[in-house]
Amino acid sequence: MNLVNWTRKNLFSNWHDTLLTFIILFLFYISIPPLLSWMFFDATFFGTSKKDCSGTGACWVFIQVWLKRFTYGMYPNDQIWRIDLAFIIFFFVIGAYFFVNTKIKKILFIFLTIIFPFLAIFLFHGGLFGLEEVETRVWGGLFLTLFISVFSIIFCFPIGVLLAMGRRSKLPVIRYFSIGFIELWRGVPLITVLFMAAVMFPVFLPSGTNLDKLVRVIIAITLFESAYIAEVIRGGLQAIPKGQYDAANSLGMGYWKSHILIILPQALKIVIPGVANTFIALFKDTPLILVVGLMELLGMVNMAKTNPAWLGLATEGYVFAAIVYFIFCFAMSRYSLRLEKQLKTSN
Amino acid sequence: MQSIIELKNVNKWFGEFQVLKDINLQVSQKEKIVICGPSGSGKSTLIRCINRLEEHQKGDIIVDGITLDANTKNIEKIRSEVGMVFQQFNLFPHLTILDNCTLAPIWVKKKTKKEAEEIATKYLEKVQIIDQAKKFPGQLSGGQQQRAAIARALCMEPNIMLFDEPTSALDPEMIKEVLDVMVDLANGGMTMCVVTHEMGFAKEVADRVIFMDEGKIVEEKPTQQFFNNPENERTKLFLSQILN
Ligand SMILES: Nc1ncnc2c1ncn2[C@@H]1O[C@H](COP(=O)(O)OP(=O)(O)OP(=O)(O)O)[C@@H](O)[C@H]1O
Ligand SMILES: [Mg+2]
Secondary structure, X not given: OHHHHHHHHXXXXXXXHHHHHHHHHHHHHHHHHHHHHHHHHOOEOOOOOHHHOOOOOOEOHXXXXXXXXXXXXXXXXXXXXXXXXXXXXXXXXXXXXXXXXXHHHHHHHHHHHHHHHHHHXXXXXXXXXXXXXXXXXHEOHHHHHHHHHHHHXXXXXXXXXXXXXXXXXXXHHHHHHHHHHHHHHHOOOHHHHXXXXXXXXXXXXXXXXXXXXXXXXXXXXHHHHHHHHHHHHHHHHHOOOHHHHHHHHHOOOOHHHHHHHHHHHHHHHXXXXXXXXXHHHHHHHHHHHHHHOOOEHHHHHHHHHOOHHHOOOXXXXXXXXXXXXXXXXXXXXXXXXXXXXXXXXXX | OXXXXXXXXXXXXXXXXXXXXXXXXXXXXXXXXXXXXXXXOOHHHHHHHHOOOOOOOEEEEEEOXXXXXXXXXXXXXXXXXXXXXXXXXXXXXXOOHHHHHHHHHHHOOOOOHHHHHHHHHHHHHHOOOHXXXXXXXXXXXXXXXXXXHHHHHHOOOOOEEEEEOOXXXXXXXXXXXXXXXXXXXXXXXXXXXXXXXXXXXXXXXXXXXXXXXXXXXXXXXXXXXXXXXXXXXXXXXXXXXXXX
């Protein structure tokens, strides 16, 4: 009964609403059934080669056969457990964050931001304690997407906080440095920055040092994104009333104590949506590393589709990649919403 | 008596605008002074100079034997000895009342959590909001928040308390509960500088009343004399407006 009322009120309340409703229904009618039959009803899901795809629908065999490469790049098959292990720990900790008390939360946070990065690099790269070394050259696929995103996020956040504070500093040297830094990185496209990281960066280094290309790319993305994060956080800092600084100062807290204990906790809470937004954008920008020859998820799809045995399956590859990107971006968005809500109830 | 706060020819400008003009003021230990005057006369600026929330450009300010200058060590020392209560309370909204009170003792005075909580409990009891200790500032009434802010300042165990219009942002029915706490504090022997328009409070506890106008101290008298025979025309006008 309710549904009927709702429909009448929202979809058919007058003649132009009714017309619009019918037009939209018609658009659904002509677009959705073909899409569904392509994706599911006429599609081939199982097989070992392109020949198994006989139907007129999608050839998901392509994804199924290449899944390992899409996920792990050229990482040696017998070492893949190392990647799995690191990501299981990572997602476990993030998930656990919601179900534990504040004290354990602090420990988890410190683990995730300080200990975990080293653990993960050790697992991925190896070369120590008998773990076989795997060069970053063969890293790729979704693994590389996540690796670059997570590390850039972990590094760009604190740098962004410092830049935001620097831009509001009373000391001219620090202020102008921060402004210059932020405007410089915001003023150039990421793709240029990546080119520079690959081609020009080595020129600045003392000859003989050979910084890994992946490290250079992460540094480039980190610096680039920290400028954006800085501006988001500066917005939060500006929203904190002057009275909070007065109160903190009047209690004898200096610059660092008042910022760490009073100002930042409040400002960061305000900017969660903006920070999440920047991180999602960062995640979606990772395919650009293709320009320096690194292949994350989309790069691997691009490579696979040109394999002579699998020609003509670009659509399947891109649809798959789009779905994967969407899942991660959507998850990040939901995570930030939950974090926001959880922090709000505590005051 | 020895003066604990001493201002000598203090001048301050905001850009071109001179807010404080040749201010001379001495406050003795345990003395209570009330500062009043029209809006914009520089009252807030004056008491904010005493703990250097504002910087003065000319003259000397000596608090508890320490001259206030650009030396940050001195500033932080003074600030942990001088408590301040603001018109807008300025409690930290992300912390409970108890944490508001223990934060500075722990991080500035290096007290242990336990010591800090004992002190906080003592002062929250004194201002009668110990039952609100676990709540966040946003959950309290204005009067309760201001009493919490007073307790927070007291937790640093200051020698001097500064109040900048502590009751101006409160609903009438809450003013009394805050003034009661302040009277109590005054009777306990605290040195107090209070900017307020609550003349009842001034009559009850102040040793001296100072009237400011356009950045100058235009009248400074013991309380009785201030109210009974003010000399300056502007003081008389101000008093007639505020007492009616
Ligand atoms: N940060 C500032 N920058 C520039 N001018 C300021 C600043 N703070 C205060 N002023 C000006 O200095 C003058 C004195 O301000 P102050 O706040 O000390 O007055 P007040 O006596 O406390 O007034 P009120 O009763 O309204 O609180 C005012 O004219 C005000 O506009
Ligand atoms: Mg004022």
